[in-house]
Structure formats: C-alpha cells, structure tokens
Amino acid sequence: MLEALIVFVFGLIVGSFCNVVIYRLPQGKSIVIPGSQCRSCSNSIRPWDNIPLLSYVLLRGRCRYCKEPISPRYLAVELTSGIFYFLLWYKLGFGLPFVLYGLLTSTLLVVALIDFDHKIIPNVITLPGLMIGLGLSFCALPITPLASLLGLLIGSTLFYLIALVSKGGMGGGDIKLIAMIGAFLGWQGALFTIFSGALLGSLVGVTLMLLGMKGRKDKVPFGPFLSCGAILFILSGDDLIHWYFDVLS
Ligand SMILES: [Zn+2]
Numbered sequence: 001m002l003e004a005l006i007v008f009v010f011g012l013i014v015g016s017f018c019n020v021v022i023y024r025l026p027q028g029k030s031i032v033i034p035g036s037q038c039r040s041c042s043n044s045i046r047p048w049d050n051i052p053l054l055s056y057v058l059l060r061g062r063c064r065y066c067k068e069p070i071s072p073r074y075l076a077v078e079l080t081s082g083i084f085y086f087l088l089w090y091k092l093g094f095g096l097p098f099v100l101y102g103l104l105t106s107t108l109l110v111v112a113l114i115d116f117d118h119k120i121i122p123n124v125i126t127l128p129g130l131m132i133g134l135g136l137s138f139c140a141l142p143i144t145p146l147a148s149l150l151g152l153l154i155g156s157t158l159f160y161l162i163a164l165v166s167k168g169g170m171g172g173g174d175i176k177l178i179a180m181i182g183a184f185l186g187w188q189g190a191l192f193t194i195f196s197g198a199l200l201g202s203l204v205g206v207t208l209m210l211l212g213m214k215g216r217k218d219k220v221p222f223g224p225f226l227s228c229g230a231i232l233f234i235l236s237g238d239d240l241i242h243w244y245f246d247v248l249s
Helices: 004-027 054-058 073-091 096-118 123-138 143-164 173-212 223-247
Strands: none
Touching: 004 073, 004 096, 054 073, 073 096, 073 223, 096 123, 096 173, 096 223, 123 143, 123 173, 143 173, 173 223
C-alpha cells in the first residue's frame, strides 16, 4: 500500500516536470532555468506553491499573486502521469523495465501534448529516442535487436509511403515518432500502435465531425493517438493481444 502511494506520488512529480517540458520545449526555452513562473504575472512560483496536485487544490486553481486561473490541464497531466506510473508498477514491479517503460511513457505523454498544442513532434525527442530504443534492445529491453530494428522500419516505411501517396496527409514527425515507438516496442508493438492509434483517431475524428466541431478538411494531429496506442500496448499489450486472438479463435 505504501509502495503504491510512493509510486503514485513519484508519477505526479514526473508529470509536473512533463508540464514544464510541454510548455517550454517548443519555445526553445531551457527546461531547467529559470524556475516555474506564473504565465499571467511572471511571478516566481515558490516551491511550496509548486507541489504537484496539493498546491493546485490548496490555491483552488489560482495564482497566489494575480489570482488568474491556472489551467486544469496541469493537474490532468500530473494525475495521468501518477496513474501511469502506478499501472506500470502494478504490471512490472520495481526494476529496470519499470524505469525504461516509465521513461518511454512520459516521453509519449509529452509528445502527445506538444503535437496537440503546436501540430509538431520535435526531432530533438524522436531522433535520439529511436537510437536509444535500438541501443537498449541489445542489453535491457525484452525484445531482440532484430525485432527492434523491424519495429523501427515497419511503421516508418508504411507512414513514408502514405506520406508520398497522400501528399502531406502524413507528417514527417509522425514517421519519426512511429520509428521511435517501434524501436522500443518491436514490430508487434509498432503494428499494435498503428492499428489502435488509427482506430482511436477515426473514432474521435468522426465524433468531432458529427458534433460539428471539425470540418472534413480540418487536420487532426495523429501524434496523440499514436502515443495513446503505444501507452496502451505498454500497459496491457500482451493481455489485449491474447484477448483479441482468443475472441477470433
Ligand atoms: Zn500570477
């Protein structure tokens, strides 16, 4: 019970750092210096006002100085991160896999929200990411280097062909993102991510169109759905795939 709580709080703190990266990285700002500032009045946020979850509740979601509301998304990202780390711990226990998949999950959370905000997926994340994934397959990940290499190539080749045919329907950022995901999760993970990401994306796209919130031509970023698909695979991949084949057979 205590372990579960520690893992959840750790996830909240990581989520708080993810918020900083999501906000600052696309602006080319340092993610370390300066410390947190209010986005309305630029006052420095004191450490005791910067405690994940708790400070937001105690300050009732407002800046201590200018009383401007703080976006509830900060809280949502922290909570999501806390839940992810709890689920990872529940599935994997402590150890190297917990660290590696935790790192990947947080990276995907950051990528999803940067793509949602700015319609870009930074190369500075995905290019080192795909090299690290391939490198780790030699020593730390539960997949072979061949599975990692196939994962890196299979989705990115497919997306590249779609980009050629659709003339801009698929961005370069998506190609590098699925390459990174495949390098970490192998070809099975890459295929699962593409399948579930496309399914989620179409469901959300059709829903938004029916609600009249998006036109047929409006671009919906694909990165958040790919990230969701990959995180789904990390948290329950084996179980879902077994269930799928059990239903078919
Ligand atoms: Zn303020």
